[in-house]
Amino acid sequence: MIHRNSLLTAILILSLGLFFVFLWLAYMIMGSPLMLSPGYFVFDQYFWLNYGPGGSFNLGFSLVQVGGILTVGLVFGFLVRRHFQRTASMQSFFMAIFFFLMCLDTLKLFIPLFSYWNYSYLFSVVTSRGIYGFRLLELFSLLALSIYALGFEYQKSNQILLGAMVISLGLMLYWPMDSQGLTSSLLVKLSEEPAMFFVNLVLFLLTCGSLVISGLIHGERKKLEEAGIIALLILGRTATYFPLTYLPGMATLLLGCLFMVLSRKDDALGL
Numbered sequence: 001m002i003h004r005n006s007l008l009t010a011i012l013i014l015s016l017g018l019f020f021v022f023l024w025l026a027y028m029i030m031g032s033p034l035m036l037s038p039g040y041f042v043f044d045q046y047f048w049l050n051y052g053p054g055g056s057f058n059l060g061f062s063l064v065q066v067g068g069i070l071t072v073g074l075v076f077g078f079l080v081r082r083h084f085q086r087t088a089s090m091q092s093f094f095m096a097i098f099f100f101l102m103c104l105d106t107l108k109l110f111i112p113l114f115s116y117w118n119y120s121y122l123f124s125v126v127t128s129r130g131i132y133g134f135r136l137l138e139l140f141s142l143l144a145l146s147i148y149a150l151g152f153e154y155q156k157s158n159q160i161l162l163g164a165m166v167i168s169l170g171l172m173l174y175w176p177m178d179s180q181g182l183t184s185s186l187l188v189k190l191s192e193e194p195a196m197f198f199v200n201l202v203l204f205l206l207t208c209g210s211l212v213i214s215g216l217i218h219g220e221r222k223k224l225e226e227a228g229i230i231a232l233l234i235l236g237r238t239a240t241y242f243p244l245t246y247l248p249g250m251a252t253l254l255l256g257c258l259f260m261v262l263s264r265k266d267d268a269l270g271l
Contacts (some may be wrong), residue, residue, distance in 0.1 A: 073102035140164035232256030
């Protein structure tokens with residue numbers, strides 16, 4: 001338990017560091033020509049950011065998006081980590097990983113600045129690949145959580161986490177990217193998006209399905225409740241990727257967090 005607690009502490013410190021990185025990035029963006037009076041980004045000068053004729057980004061809203069996700073990740077990651085320190089629950093360990101990984105969305109704010117600083121487009125591609133990879137790792141961490149609900153060996157947590165990292169980052173290292181520009185969420189567009197949607201759907205079904213199966217096999221209603229909580233967290237988190245669905249996504253994510261808090265004390269997901 002000691003080394004796992006140390007890992008979560010190190011990730012917490014890194015996440016807190018990302019908060020200060022966010023403040024610096026917000027200051028740089030707000031003080032640059034990237035921001036106009038309504039907060040829209042103009043493409044004529046920074047041509048490779050153009051994702052469509054006459055299109056524009058709302059960088060002000062992007063700052064709100066990232067700030068909201070960063071806050072949720074820090075607050076609930078800290079609370080779940082504290083629960084892990086008290087109980088050594090592996091489900092809490094992977095839940096904390098899930099929340100802390102959300103904080104890495106902060107890095108996408110570098111992408112408009114890369115254009116402004118005249119950096120190579122490669123910097124944006126690498127940053128986007130990293131964020132896509134860590135988003136997959138978020139799903140894998142919840143899948144690992146559900147595997148433990150089936151009675152998986154406690155000692156295998158390190159191997160599961162390492163394996164999930166290799167698969168997530170390996171997939172995104174070789175997944176084809178669309179070099180024509182960015183999506184409205186400030187990331188370089190993925191090619192073969194239906195295939196990536198299928199990967200995410202499979203992880204979602206495996207995660208929730210494992211908890212449902214565990215609940216039915218052992219006759220535990222709490223496992224079914226946990227499956228509902230995980231479903232809310234995944235659906236909410238996925239919706240926050242996109243500007244158009246960010247607000248309902250954040251509401252769904254916070255609802256899942258609320259139910260997680262209310263499942264406290266004796267439950268694996270509780271605080």
